[in-house]
Amino acid sequence: MRILLIEDDTVLGAAVRDQIVGDGHSLDWVTRLDHARDHLAVAGYDLILLDLMLPDGRGIPFLRSLRAAGNVAPVIILTALDQISDRIEGLNAGADDYLVKPFDLSELSARIGSVARRYAGNPNPIVTLGALEIDLASRTIRHKGRVVPLTAKEWVLFEAFVQRPQQLWSKAQLEERLYSFDTEVESNTIEVHVSRLRKKLGHGVIETERGMGYRLGMA
Amino acid sequence: MRILLIEDDTVLGAAVRDQIVGDGHSLDWVTRLDHARDHLAVAGYDLILLDLMLPDGRGIPFLRSLRAAGNVAPVIILTALDQISDRIEGLNAGADDYLVKPFDLSELSARIGSVARRYAGNPNPIVTLGALEIDLASRTIRHKGRVVPLTAKEWVLFEAFVQRPQQLWSKAQLEERLYSFDTEVESNTIEVHVSRLRKKLGHGVIETERGMGYRLGMA
DNA sequence: GTGAAGCTGACCGCAGGCTGACGGGGCGGG
DNA sequence: CCCGCCCCGTCAGCCTGCGGTCAGCTTCAC
Numbered sequence: 001m002r003i004l005l006i007e008d009d010t011v012l013g014a015a016v017r018d019q020i021v022g023d024g025h026s027l028d029w030v031t032r033l034d035h036a037r038d039h040l041a042v043a044g045y046d047l048i049l050l051d052l053m054l055p056d057g058r059g060i061p062f063l064r065s066l067r068a069a070g071n072v073a074p075v076i077i078l079t080a081l082d083q084i085s086d087r088i089e090g091l092n093a094g095a096d097d098y099l100v101k102p103f104d105l106s107e108l109s110a111r112i113g114s115v116a117r118r119y120a121g122n123p124n125p126i127v128t129l130g131a132l133e134i135d136l137a138s139r140t141i142r143h144k145g146r147v148v149p150l151t152a153k154e155w156v157l158f159e160a161f162v163q164r165p166q167q168l169w170s171k172a173q174l175e176e177r178l179y180s181f182d183t184e185v186e187s188n189t190i191e192v193h194v195s196r197l198r199k200k201l202g203h204g205v206i207e208t209e210r211g212m213g214y215r216l217g218m219a
Numbered sequence: 220m221r222i223l224l225i226e227d228d229t230v231l232g233a234a235v236r237d238q239i240v241g242d243g244h245s246l247d248w249v250t251r252l253d254h255a256r257d258h259l260a261v262a263g264y265d266l267i268l269l270d271l272m273l274p275d276g277r278g279i280p281f282l283r284s285l286r287a288a289g290n291v292a293p294v295i296i297l298t299a300l301d302q303i304s305d306r307i308e309g310l311n312a313g314a315d316d317y318l319v320k321p322f323d324l325s326e327l328s329a330r331i332g333s334v335a336r337r338y339a340g341n342p343n344p345i346v347t348l349g350a351l352e353i354d355l356a357s358r359t360i361r362h363k364g365r366v367v368p369l370t371a372k373e374w375v376l377f378e379a380f381v382q383r384p385q386q387l388w389s390k391a392q393l394e395e396r397l398y399s400f401d402t403e404v405e406s407n408t409i410e411v412h413v414s415r416l417r418k419k420l421g422h423g424v425i426e427t428e429r430g431m432g433y434r435l436g437m438a
Numbered sequence: 439g440t441g442a443a444g445c446t447g448a449c450c451g452c453a454g455g456c457t458g459a460c461g462g463g464g465c466g467g468g
Numbered sequence: 469c470c471c472g473c474c475c476c477g478t479c480a481g482c483c484t485g486c487g488g489t490c491a492g493c494t495t496c497a498c
Contacts, residue, residue: 011247011258018221151475168358187478188455195457196476210454210486211371212358370486406489407444414446415487429443429496445494456483464475 003112005029006036006059007051007078012101016049019105023112033057040066047112048075050095063095076111078103100156100177107163129216132201134162141201148200153178157193161206161216170213222331224248225255225278226270226297231320235268238324242331252276259290266331267294271309279312286313291355295330297322312396315382346381348435351420353381360420367419372397376412380425380435389432 003020007013008031020027028045030036033054039045048066052059063075077098099111128134133142141148141158150158160169160177171190178190194206194214207217222239226232227250239246247264249255252273258264267285271278282294296309296317309317316330346353352361358374360367369377379388379396390409397408413425413433426436 153476166354166357166359189477191455192457192477195455199457208455209358209368209371210484212374215357372487408488410444411446411488414444418446427444440498441496443494443496446492448491449489451486451488452484453486454484457481458479460477460479462475462477465473466471467473468469468471 001025001046001112003027003047003049004036004039004045005049006033006054007031007049008054009051012078015105016108019108020112023109025112031055033059033062036062045073048073049078050075051078053080102176110163129162129205130202132205143201150197150200153193154197154200157190158197158201161214165216168209168213168215173213220244220265220331222246222266222268223255223258223264224268225252225273226250226268227273228270231297234324235327238327239331242328244331250274252278252281255281259285264292267292268297269294269309269314270297272299279309282309282314283312313378313382348381349421349424351424355381362420369416369419372412373416373419376409377416377420380433384435387428387432387434392432 003025005013005016005020005027007016007029010031013029013031017027017029028039030039031054033056050059050063054062059077063077066075075095077095078101079098080101099108131144135141141150156178157174160174161167174190178193194208198206204217206214208214222244224232224235224239224246226235226248229250232248232250236246236248247258249258250273252275269278269282273281278296282296285294293315294313296314297320298309298317299320318327318330346355350363354360355378358369360369360377375397376393379393380386393409397412417425423436425433427433
């Protein structure tokens with residue numbers, strides 16, 4: 001699979017590169033939008049990984065112009081946590097998926113695989129979890145058929161559990177995921193969000209491991 | 220193999236880097252703990268080389284917090300000869316091995332190789348121990364397929380035995396591991412926890428060495 | 439047999455977790 | 469520009485079961 005990475009953070013970029021190449025894909029890596037345009041003009045890509053903040057412009061308009069120009073390659077957005085509105089805008093602009101920094105590299109591989117599969121003709125993968133149906137791609141969730149609306153933070157939280165089903169998540173890990181680690185939070189935010197999630201999705205979905213963290217219930 | 224080197228001595232660091240890269244591994248080198256945290260947030264490593272005296276903090280608490288956050292990557296401590304107590308504390312805090320400075324570079328290669336062999340590549344290493352399957356990463360333990368829930372303290376204790384299978388752990392060492400230095404405990408807490416563990420996991424898993432301590436049974 | 443070391447059932451104190459309530463602030467609509 | 473809505477961070481009070489303590493028993497060395 002030919003992949004174009006547009007990312008100006010050299011540390012993250014190198015990590016992503018190593019992972020992707022390790023997965024056996026071929027990768028081109030650029031740090032600026034105009035370089036990305038050059039590459040796209042001469043080569044076809046099966047997947048584009050797009051950071052939203054580049055030195056010569058923002059990713060959203062770029063993506064929009066790409067789609068306007070008829071490019072249909074799947075796009076995965078790489079975004080920091082505090083850019084939630086951008087993320088949603090990005091999906092509306094035609095992105096296929098997004099990854100919240102910092103993300104696990106194995107997660108990246110999984111998303112790439114899922115995008116590849118989706119483009120191979122398979123329909124959106126829907127995870128079933130008891131009475132819940134979760135569509136990660138369209139970010140909707142059904143409880144016995146009825147759509148349950150989740151707020152942004154709730155979704156980020158819940159997504160973690162669905163993505164790594166048997167992982168035990170410590171509060172610290174979840175906090176790190178919810179808050180780009182310059183913003184500091186005290187008090188029991190995670191507990192509150194978990195409580196709110198349980199209220200919406202039913203108890204038993206997220207289980208407490210006292211003194212250690214949370215994990216998905218049932219199986 | 221992806222390796223993170225945390226070492227502020229530039230001479231030693233460069234030597235280590237050359238050796239590791241020469242061995243065909245990929246290396247990230249940082250000189251401060253906060254940089255290490257940044258790297259760990261975005262990338263997964265197969266091995267961490269940790270100096271104990273960094274400009275922005277000491278390595279032991281860093282290691283402790285790493286383990287508390289659920290990171291299970293193997294850690295080799297690099298330490299000067301006069302820090303013997305730190306060394307022991309480090310092993311109790313969850314390090315896998317240590318090297319005393321100045322060390323031979325070939326020795327470093329050997330240790331890395333042994334760690335690599337031990338971790339054999341799988342992202343979620345599952346240790347099998349008789350009828351027990353232990354997944355350190357997700358903190359789950361199965362007894363003939365059935366999940367056995369452990370409490371926080373029980374897990375910390377058991378983890379010690381699994382991480383260093385043939386080590387003899389004295390009660391003092393285990394206490395040190397369970398209680399972060401400030402909290403003091405009298406009475407036979409360790410014995411009680413071992414008892415509770417045996418009840419859950421079956422007798423014969425942890426053996427008593429009278430007057431010395433405990434160690435893993437069977438093989 | 440004697441003493442020391444280790445084991446384990448029982449007992450609660452309290453840390454850790456849950457949740458209802460409140461309020462600040464951001465956003466959209468009028 | 470104001471009003472109202474909703475998201476979410478904070479707090480307080482309640483509740484649960486973890487785990488430290490103890491006592492009485494068993495095991496082991498000599």
